[in-house]
Amino acid sequence: MTRPTVLIVEDEREIADLVQFHLQRAGFDASIAHRGKAALEFIRKTPPDVVVLDLMLPDLDGLEICRRIRASDEHRRIGVIMVTAKGDEADVVAGIELGADDYLSKPFSPRVLVARVKSVLRRSADAKPAAPRRIDLAGGRLGVDPERHVTTIDGKPVELTLTEFGMLHFLALRPGFVRTRDQIITAVHGRNVVLSSRTVDVHMTALRRKMGELGALIETVRGVGYRFAEGDAASVE
Ligand code: CA
Secondary structure, eight states: OOOOEEEEEOSOHHHHHHHHHHHHHTTOEEEEESSHHHHHHHHHHSOOSEEEEESBOSSSBHHHHHHHHHHOTTTTTSEEEEEEOTTOHHHHHHHHHTTOOEEEESSOOHHHHHHHHHHHHHHHHHOOOOOOOOEEEGGGTEEEETTTTEEEETTEEEOOOHHHHHHHHHHHHSTTOOEEHHHHHHHHHTTTOOOOHHHHHHHHHHHHHHTGGGGGGEEEETTTEEEEOTTHHHHOO
C-alpha cells in the first residue's frame, strides 16, 4: 500500500518543517510548498490526498487555493485542512463554504494536526454517493430515516418539525464536519422551509431539547456553525 500524501502549504518555514516532521513520523509522505503558486503547481503535477493550507500566504490567498481545488473535477476530492490565525472565524466560515473539510487555528499541536489529517482521509474513504437511507448514530440510539421522515431515540419516535428534521439529517450525514449557518439554511431550504441565519440557532435549541441527552451530540462551533459529534457514527457498539 502506498503512503498517503500530504502537501503542507505554509510560508513560515519553522512551522512547515515541524508539521512535515510529525506527518512523516506518522507514516505520511509529506511535502512542503512555501508559496501559493508553487502549491497550485505541485497539486497540478502530483495531486496529494490532503492539503494542509495556511490561509495567509505572501503571494496568493489560501481561500483562493481552496476555491481552485474545489473547482477542479480532477482535484475536488483532495482533503483540505485550513490553518488560520486565531480569531479569524470569518475566514473559517468562508473556507468551509468553499468546501474545506476542516480547520485548525494557530498555534496548534502537531499531534492534533496528524489526527485531523487521518480523520479527513477516513472521511473521504467513507464518502459514498448520498442515498436516502437510514442513519444510525450514537451506537444505534439515534435513528434518522430521511425516506420515512422519522427520527427515533432508543426506538421511540421523536416529533420534529420539518426544519428540525432537515437540520438534524444534514448534520448527521457527516459527523465531525462543521457546517455553517448558511450551509444549513441551503440544505433545509430544499425542503421548502424559509430559514434565516438568526433563526437557525433558535431551531437548533429546540432540536437539542427534543433530543434530550442526545442533544449534546450537536455541537456549537463558536463563530462558525454546528457539527454532529465525531466518532459516534461508527465507534459505539
Ligand atoms: Ca502564513
